[in-house]
Amino acid sequence: xxxxxxxxxxxxxxxKEDVTLDCVYETRDTTYYLFWYKQPPSGELVxxxxxxxxxxxxxxxxxxxxxxxxxxxxxxxxxxxxxxxxSAVYFCALxxxxxxxxxxxxxxxxxxxx
Amino acid sequence: EAGVTQxxxxxxxxxxxxxxxxxxxxxxxxxxYWYRRVMGKEIKFLLHFVKESKQxxxxxxxxxxxxxxxxxTYSTLKVQPAELEDSGVYFCASxxxxxxxxxxxxxxxxxxxxxxxxx
Numbered sequence: 001x002x003x004x005x006x007x008x009x010x011x012x013x014x015x016k017e018d019v020t021l022d023c024v025y026e027t028r029d030t031t032y033y034l035f036w037y038k039q040p041p042s043g044e045l046v047x048x049x050x051x052x053x054x055x056x057x058x059x060x061x062x063x064x065x066x067x068x069x070x071x072x073x074x075x076x077x078x079x080x081x082x083x084x085x086x087s088a089v090y091f092c093a094l095x096x097x098x099x100x101x102x103x104x105x106x107x108x109x110x111x112x113x114x
Numbered sequence: 115e116a117g118v119t120q121x122x123x124x125x126x127x128x129x130x131x132x133x134x135x136x137x138x139x140x141x142x143x144x145x146x147y148w149y150r151r152v153m154g155k156e157i158k159f160l161l162h163f164v165k166e167s168k169q170x171x172x173x174x175x176x177x178x179x180x181x182x183x184x185x186x187t188y189s190t191l192k193v194q195p196a197e198l199e200d201s202g203v204y205f206c207a208s209x210x211x212x213x214x215x216x217x218x219x220x221x222x223x224x225x226x227x228x229x230x231x232x233x
Contacts, residue, residue, distance in 0.1 A: 033220060045205060045224035091157065095220060101147065101159035101170065102207075102222060 002027045004094050006105035013082055014113050021077045021108045023092030029053075031097035034068065034075045039089040039107070051075065082112045116141065118225035120206050126231045132194040135228045139188070139208030145169075146189050147209075147222060148181060152202040160204075163189060196232045203227045 003026040013019045025034065036048040049059060051068050059066045063080045079086055089109045093102040119138045127133050139146045148160040160179070161171040165186035174181070178197070183189040193200055207222035 035221070037224070042226070043203070043229075044226040045207075047221055047223060050221050099170070100145065100162055100209075100220065101173065102149070102157075103159070104149075104157040106156050 002029075002094060002096060002103050004092050004103055004105035006090075006092055006108050008108045009106070010109045010111070012111045012113065015084060016081050017112075018078060018080050019082050019110065019112075021079075021090050021092075021110065023075045023077065023105060025073050025075065025092070025094050027094060027096060029096040029098060033095045033097075035093040035095070035102065036066065036075075036077050037091045037093065039091065041088070045091070048077075079110075082110075084112050084114055086110060087112045118206055118208050118223055120204075120225040120228050122228060123226065124229045124231075126233065127196055128233050129198055130195045132192065133196055133230060135191045135193075135204055135206075135230070137189045137191070137206030137225060139206070140223060143208035143210050143223075144186070145209040145211065145222075146183060147207040148189070148191055149205040149207065150202050151205070151227075152199070157205065160191075193230075196230075198232050201230055201232045203229050 005024045032053045034051045038046045038048055049066055056068050065078045067076045089107045091107045092105045095102055121136045125133050144165050146163040149157050150160055151157040159173040161174055161181055162169045163183040166183050180192045205224050205227045207224045209222045
């Protein structure tokens, strides 16, 4: 079965704190892709990052970083020095190479308070 | 470059009525997807077009839902007759190509969604 689990439903932090959003996935496929999307209050889903299953290198983009570990089937997302504008719902998702549709987790609502 | 656009942004209808949602993908994107998020649940896949052909419609809930993509450009999703459980946010996404290479750009770019409320 293919599944994405985001165990944290809601997280609230104070501005400038670091926060990590957890994502655990299940798939029997050896080739797959993992994604993070951000849904701000305006409602659209904004693409943040895409990783393939053969590339476990961690990635950093400004205050955002992603930690991909195949051994634990996790693809966690860390925001360093959070800002109020980071407040949104964040979705982790999976695509198998054999099928093109995204499988989403339930999302984690992040609230960053000033 | 214009992103994925969806129309309308909101729709409120009564049970039994018909509603048609429209999606315009990013220009040049052959793949078009429809997803739905019912309140409190995951975003779920509905169907996938490659150009004008339905590649995968395994997520369509029942035959009250009809999707079309005439000419391989914009797509419409019609719900007829609408039921209460159809309420939710309907997202459209597009991507350039599937390809067979590991480096294919499969990233799906989403529109703002249509919030459908069935009363």
